[in-house]
Amino acid sequence: MPVTEYQNVKSYLSELQNSKPFPVYLIHGEEYLYRSVFKQLVDILLPDSGKSLNFEEIDGSGDNIFTLMEALNTFSFLSKRKVIAFTDAKIFYSKSDEENLLEKAKLAYDKEEMKKAAKHMASYLGVLGLTFDDISEKNQNEKVTSTSRKGIDSKFFNDIFQFASDNNITVSANRDYAKILQDTIGKGFPKGNLLVITTDQIDKRKTLFKTIKESGMVIDCSVPKGNRMADKTAQETMMKEIMNQVLSESGKKIDPAAYRNMVENIGFDFNTFSGSLKKLIDYSGAETLITREHVAAVLNRTREDPIYEVTGAVADRDTQLALFYLASLLSANMFPLQILSAVINQLRKLIVLKDFSESPHGKIWNKKLSFQQFKTSVIPEMTAYDLEMQNAAVSLQA
Numbered sequence: 001m002p003v004t005e006y007q008n009v010k011s012y013l014s015e016l017q018n019s020k021p022f023p024v025y026l027i028h029g030e031e032y033l034y035r036s037v038f039k040q041l042v043d044i045l046l047p048d049s050g051k052s053l054n055f056e057e058i059d060g061s062g063d064n065i066f067t068l069m070e071a072l073n074t075f076s077f078l079s080k081r082k083v084i085a086f087t088d089a090k091i092f093y094s095k096s097d098e099e100n101l102l103e104k105a106k107l108a109y110d111k112e113e114m115k116k117a118a119k120h121m122a123s124y125l126g127v128l129g130l131t132f133d134d135i136s137e138k139n140q141n142e143k144v145t146s147t148s149r150k151g152i153d154s155k156f157f158n159d160i161f162q163f164a165s166d167n168n169i170t171v172s173a174n175r176d177y178a179k180i181l182q183d184t185i186g187k188g189f190p191k192g193n194l195l196v197i198t199t200d201q202i203d204k205r206k207t208l209f210k211t212i213k214e215s216g217m218v219i220d221c222s223v224p225k226g227n228r229m230a231d232k233t234a235q236e237t238m239m240k241e242i243m244n245q246v247l248s249e250s251g252k253k254i255d256p257a258a259y260r261n262m263v264e265n266i267g268f269d270f271n272t273f274s275g276s277l278k279k280l281i282d283y284s285g286a287e288t289l290i291t292r293e294h295v296a297a298v299l300n301r302t303r304e305d306p307i308y309e310v311t312g313a314v315a316d317r318d319t320q321l322a323l324f325y326l327a328s329l330l331s332a333n334m335f336p337l338q339i340l341s342a343v344i345n346q347l348r349k350l351i352v353l354k355d356f357s358e359s360p361h362g363k364i365w366n367k368k369l370s371f372q373q374f375k376t377s378v379i380p381e382m383t384a385y386d387l388e389m390q391n392a393a394v395s396l397q398a
Contacts, residue, residue, distance in 0.1 A: 003218040009037050016044050024185055024216030025196045026209070028092075032242070032270035033221035034198050038085070045083050045194060054082045060089030060199065061119075062126070062172030065180050072189040080192045089199040090123045091178045092209065097201060098127050104200075109156055111272075118164045125171045132164045132171060178208040185211050223268075227308055235268040242274055250281045254290040261295045310339060311346035352386050361385045 004012055006029070025041060027034045046055055054076050058068050068086050076082035093101065105120035125131060135157040164170070185195070185208075195216075202209055212218060223238050224231035247253060254262075254277075262280075266272050276299055280290045283298050310329060313322035329339055356362050365378045 003213065003220060006033055006037065006219070006221045009040075009219060013040055013044055016041075021045060021194060022216040023188070023194060024212050025194070025219065026202075026212045026216065027196070027198045027219045027221060028200065028202045029221030030223045030238075030270055031200055032274060033223070033238070034200070034219075037219055037221060038087070038196065038198050041196060042083055042085065045081065045196075054079045055085070056083070057085040057087055060086050060091070060197070061122070062091055062177040063170075065091070065177040068181070069184050072184060072193055072195060074193075075190050076192060081194065082192060083194045083196060086195065086197045088119075089197050090126065090172070091181060092199050092202040092206060093123050093127055094203040094206070097203070098124065100201065101127065105160065106156065109160065114160070114163045115167070115169075118160050118167070118169045121160050121164070122169060122171045130171070132161055132169075136161045178206060182208040182211045185215055223270075225268075238270065239263065239268060239273060242270055243277060246274055246277045246281070252281055252284065252288055252290060254280075255292060258290050258292045258295045261292055262299065265295070265299050307334070307339060307342045311342050314343055314346055315350060352389060353382070355389070356382055356385045359385065 027037050027041070042051070042055065056071050058064050058071065064086075068084065071084045074082075101120055101124035105117045105124060108114075108117035108120060121135070122132070125134065137154065137158050189195070197212070204210075209218075224234045243254065243259065262273065262276060266276060277290075279298055280294050284290050284294050287294075307329065309325040310322055313319075313325055326339065330336065357365065361381050361384070364381050365374070369378065
């Protein structure tokens with residue numbers, strides 16, 4: 001069965017209006033995008049007239065898997081079609097997602113989104129085999145206290161523990177919920193019942209993912225998060241698409257300089273960007289153009305600068321910019337030794353690069369090389385030279 005990218009969703013949804021749907025849909029990736037696709041998909045599967053009686057949304061925690069199974073195996077009385085949604089599913093997480101889940105909890109906590117922070121923390125503790133009691137001030141588990149190396153203090157854990165306790169948020173019991181759902185999908189459910197699953201991240205190695213891929217459709221809404229040119233281009237393209245969608249509903253436009261200021265303040269956070277743009281639309285009132293002045297008046301800087309912004313400024317010898325990003329990272333509670341280590345690593349690379357350019361190896365490089373030529377000829381030489389220097393250093397220490 002097909003796997004389709006976000007860019008092709010519009011075409012598929014158009015075809016779906018006159019074709020048979022898949023019994024299972026898995027929509028994963030960037031939260032803003034998968035929520036948007038989810039809404040469009042459900043609107044087509046169930047027009048407004050049938051949604052109230054034939055749509056059931058179930059929170060995607062593992063504890064709800066039996067509620068989901070019951071809903072999937074219950075016939076629809078008044079319609080030929082019933083849609084059951086298992087939203088923000090946590091059952092695809094694996095041990096390799098540990099650091100990412102903790103980071104998401106911290107980002108939500110910093111934005112004072114405590115419910116979201118607690119849910120991400122529950123997923124994080126689940127893959128570690130821990131409970132909320134293990135992050136309480138009295139019982140902090142060694143696996144949790146080790147995160148202090150990442151610059152995360154005990155207040156973060158204590159606040160989330162308290163919120164989870166006050167709101168009855170728990171960690172799902174350690175059961176193989178993925179296997180239970182996999183078996184349910186494998187056996188099939190009543191004709192006309194459709195399952196739509198949404199999640200922010202998946203492990204494609206899991207048998208559950210492979211089962212869904214064989215039985216239904218997977219819609220990939222992920223966006224690269226790296227710093228390569230291709231990654232940044234993809235992020236920028238998606239940001240502008242979201243901008244155009246939101247602005248088209250209001251009939252307004254945004255000054256290019258105002259857009260750049262928004263990105264500088266927010267970063268590539270699609271949910272925050274969309275919400276901020278809607279605030280600016282309201283704030284600008286009768287004015288048809290959103291300006292830099294509007295951005296300055298409404299938005300605070302929420303962007304969490306990646307550490308490469310500091311190292312890039314150091315490489316460019318831009319002291320003022322380096323200090324700006326350093327202050328930003330420290331205010332976000334990044335561990336100082338982590339920043340220092342990154343700067344040391346950058347300086348080591350610059351020294352190696354300087355030495356390489358003056359060595360016989362460096363003769364392969366010249367200013368007229370295209371990027372492709374640089375990639376295929378110079379980078380392998382640089383890598384080999386770096387390895388040669390490391391081996392030489394080891395020999396000297398022996």
